[in-house]
Amino acid sequence: MNKTAMTGMEGSLAMAEAVRLANVDVVAAYPITPQTHIVERLAEMVANGELNAAYIPVESEHSAMSACLGSSAAGARTFTATAGQGLELMHEVLYVASGLRLPIVMGVANRALSCPLSVWGDHSDVMSVRDTGWIQIFAENGQQAFDLTLCGFRIGENEKVLFPVMVHIDGFHVSHVVEPLYLLEQKQVDSFLPPFKHPFPLDPDNPVTVGAFAVPILYTEARKSMENALRSTRPFISYVFDEFAKLSGRQYKPVEHYRTEDADTLLLTMGSYSEIAMEAVDQLRDCGEKVGLIRIRLWRPFPFGELRQAVENCQTLVVLDRCISPAGPPGPVCSEVKAALYSQKKRPNVAGFIGGLGGRDLYVPEFIQMVERGRVIAAQGGEEIEMIGVRG
Amino acid sequence: MSARKKDSEITWQDIDLGAVIRTAGNAAEYKTGDWRSEKPTWNKDRCIKCGICALFCPEGCIHHDKEGYFEADYYYCKGCGICARECWTQAITMGPEE
Incomplete structure (x- = not known):
């Protein structure tokens, strides 16, 4: 495939292609409409040897995010994707990912919430996870799904950031639409995305306590520390958007x-x-x-x-x-x-x-x-x- | 997290990334004794030094004294009363915390 010419690709598959180019180590995911094509394609890539990653087919979204915590804490580049009710089921674990400062990247194919049951797109699921402490970026088409997923890894994994990142694509209107878009070559992505190194990875030779409880005299300080860190990521996010523009010619901005x-x-x-x-x-x-x-x-x-x-x-x-x-x-x-x-x-x-x-x-x-x-x-x-x- | 500061002196800037704790064993610094509303006391005349109180103590805070009798470390003892309940000879009495 010529990566520098325009190619027709579904938004979900464009996101999966970005994840492959990012050379992730672990994908732990559970399929749910309208996100399924993302993880289905990633499972196919792993099975075909196109992507050298561990694919963990978990039993629920709660387990998906929990497995992602472990793999990211071990220092592995980690991706998952979900939508709607699935995002709701992993809700409580989302706070842990940001609290532990684990730069998991998650594609969210935004979907309505029951009841009545709807698999179609809106932002009810996004807004319910607004305060989970994740960096949240909205893509509006397939090209942006591809681009911003790559930016998500670069942003989240930087030592100045270390926060999980949600890349939002609207269910069906982006996830299932085939659009013309530009991909990037592997060497371009490699030059943009350095290897991930967590400062306190799970390591028997350098043990740390991860996920300890905090008594009332410490919880407030821990939350303030995390909130301040998330707020402080703003300049770096713009910097990554600028760096991506140098690579691709496509400039993104917070507004x-x-x-x-x-x-x-x-x-x-x-x-x-x-x-x-x-x-x-x-x-x-x-x-x-x-x-x-x-x-x-x-x-x-x-x-x-x-x-x-x-x-x-x-x-x-x-x-x-x-x-x-x-x-x-x-x-x-x-x-x-x-x-x-x-x-x-x-x-x-x-x-x-x-x-x-x-x-x-x-x-x-x-x-x-x-x-x-x-x-x-x-x-x-x-x-x-x-x-x-x-x-x- | 800063190793030697008191909890009440730790600022938000002192919190390590992800609130990880880099020093081992500092759960020992956490005083659970102030949860106590009742306090166990030992009657040495009745104690047969069997140690069942120490075995059952969920806090692990009952130990030998110099004479081989048992006593609680009140820094950790939560006053649950399990020792008094389990004692064969009713050597342990729960009394109100002063």
């Missing part, structure tokens, strides 16, 4: 702009709907509307500075959430954006919309409707939940 110059109204999205929002922005610009788009690429650590800077000159900010916080403020992303702007003297009016739940498609007309309706409700400053594309 990305699309046609935001002189915009009075900005849309804000995370994940695959960003591409439809860009199309909507193009159409509105063609009609003379001053509309642009802000995409949050880095969800944790939250890019406060970049977000504030990105929206400081607009009058209306329209935020799309693919997750509902029942009887709470309208959408987790919108609430966080509002919280980040509260201290700013100059800030836009913010309108939040919830849509794209459980795989519901949103098209350009819905985004244009969000801009028009958003300008009205943002000026009113209401807290009621506005859902887009809901019948009745």
Whole structure:
């Protein structure tokens, strides 16, 4: 396969290809829709001898993440992937991975949560693991699934970082769509990704206590230490994005702009709907509307500075959430954006919309409707939940 | 984690990466004796030095004294009363902690 020419590949397989090029040591995973193709492909690679790794077919996602803890603590480059209910089942173990500072990389094919049962994409699963202390990056297409998985290993494993990383791809809209994309050669990846060395690996000759309990007089200090460390990873994440741009020509940023110059109204999205929002922005610009788009690429650590800077000159900010916080403020992303702007003297009016739940498609007309309706409700400053594309 | 600082003096900057503990055996520094609401005392007139109290002590904090009788290390003794319950000769009495 010519890695420097464009090739057609499904988003899940592009992520698996990145994991192969990263030459991981251990994959411990349990299949779940819509993530299955990632680990299925990795299992195939290991079975065919294309990837020299231990593949652990565990009995549940809770076990998958637990096995990943052990392998990462032993100093092995470790990958897993999950989605939806699977992410929920591994929930408690996610905190251990970040608390122990183990740089596991996990692909998450974002999926709705039961009930009612849905295997289709939204961000309910992501938002439930918001506070687990993982670095969280959103990819919006297959190319980014490939690129950001490689960046994930480089970011997480650096001695200044040592945090686990989730690379989010929207279930089906990214995981199952075949797109043209550029891969990288093995030698390019090798030059970008140095070997992983954990400073305190499990080692009989240098024993340490891992996962001890902390009495009340120490727990607060341990959590502050971890929180400060996660917050401090921000400059390094941008550095890795810049290094990746030198390698590939594709530049990622914690907050990305699309046609935001002189915009009075900005849309804000995370994940695959960003591409439809860009199309909507193009159409509105063609009609003379001053509309642009802000995409949050880095969800944790939250890019406060970049977000504030990105929206400081607009009058209306329209935020799309693919997750509902029942009887709470309208959408987790919108609430966080509002919280980040509260201290700013100059800030836009913010309108939040919830849509794209459980795989519901949103098209350009819905985004244009969000801009028009958003300008009205943002000026009113209401807290009621506005859902887009809901019948009745 | 800093080896010789008291717990109450450890700052968040002192916590090692991943809160790992690099020195062995420091669980011994953890005082469990202040959990105690009842305290075992030994009546040497009744004690036959069989040592069943030491065998049953879940904290492992009962040991010989110089004369071969038994006593608890009150730094660790949680006052659970298992020693008093198991003693053949009722040589151990649980009394209120002062």
